[in-house]
Amino acid sequence: MTRPRNIFLLAAAVVAASCGVAHAQFIGGRPLDVSLDGHRGDWLFDVTTLSVTLLFIIMVGIMLGAALLHRDKPGRKAHYETGIGRSHLVLTAVISSVIFFGVDGVLLVSSFNSLTEGFWKWPANDGKTVTVEVMAQQWGWNLRYPGKDGKFNTPDDILTWNDMPIPKDVPVMIKMMSKDVIHSFYLPNFRTKQDAVPGQVTQLWFQAVEKGEFEIGCAQHCGVNHYKMKGMLKVVEQADFNQWLETAGADAVRRYDAADTEAHWGWDWES
Ligand SMILES: [Cu+2]
Structure with missing residues (x-):
């Protein structure tokens, strides 16, 4: 008796947990839309x-x-229409x-x-828009924020792995590339995606209108572990985002290692 009961409880827990996820991410059979467009x-x-x-x-x-209407009946003669x-x-x-x-x-x-x-209504790079560079690789997302100086590929750049905090109600502009094969930066809750291609910079923008955590998926089959390629977009209030920038920026400067060439994959931002 114990085992079936345990299995039942486990099944109930799995259903309850998946309902919780479904509630947060899905509405009416499609991912919850938390974007402006x-x-x-x-x-x-x-x-x-x-x-x-x-x-x-x-x-x-x-x-x-x-x-x-035209089925066979006694006495009905078939005729041919050329049309x-x-x-x-x-x-x-x-x-x-x-x-x-x-x-x-x-x-x-x-x-x-x-x-x-x-x-295609690209936001202006006016200091308010959050700019992020993304380097896709098998199988994850390298993200780069410009840090206090507002310039990419400098010692105060903030680097994260599969973790993307952004502020609510602010345009976010992403430029991306790939280190190896073609990936696709996919935000189901924002109804947008863009291919990340080796040797070529592509871009997309979006704006969040709700707070929460939303998946970043890869929408191009990019190898055996493609299914594991998942990041998390965290939409927070502007004040919380500023706080994170401050802390992560200070950490970035402390951790900067000029000899670590692997970490210097960023490029100059061109508007
Ligand atoms: Cu991928």
Whole structure:
């Protein structure tokens, strides 16, 4: 009796724990959106799903209707339609135009609006924006903050491993590269990702509107331990972030080792 009971308790604990995680990270079957612009991607996803579902229902309805209305009956003679008459061509043109402009056209325009109004609207490097350099490697994320002098690749740079504190309600601009293979910096709770490529600097920006801890995943299969490549984004209040910068910055200066060339992977930030 003891063993089944223990197994039951263990299963209940696992379910309770996973529900807790699900509560924090997921809403309605998708990761909780805690970003300024994530709603744009969600809207496109919803419109696409709705359009495809509606079209599927209409097409199945037409096929079922045709099968029921034109089925074989005693005395009914089959006839053949070429489908190239004027009325057929007009009907085909009207239906395709409605689908093309009504669905694809709306998606195309909305996608470009989202790009220009959100994803490509790079924040100014005005001292308020948090800038971070990321060096991806098999299998983790090296992060570099510029430190007090605001410049990268200097002795006061703050280096972290898979740990990314950022302030709430402030734009965060990331420039990234990879040490080895192609990785992809993925923030499911911010609906954004960008490939990190060897020898090439790529960038992305986002802004958090809620505090909490959110996963940084790798969205490119990058080797046998790809599944382990996970960082943690910690969204905190600006005052707490400033405090962390102060402490981590002082530690960074104390720990700086000019001979440790492995740690000097940063590059000059270009706006
Ligand atoms: Cu990876």
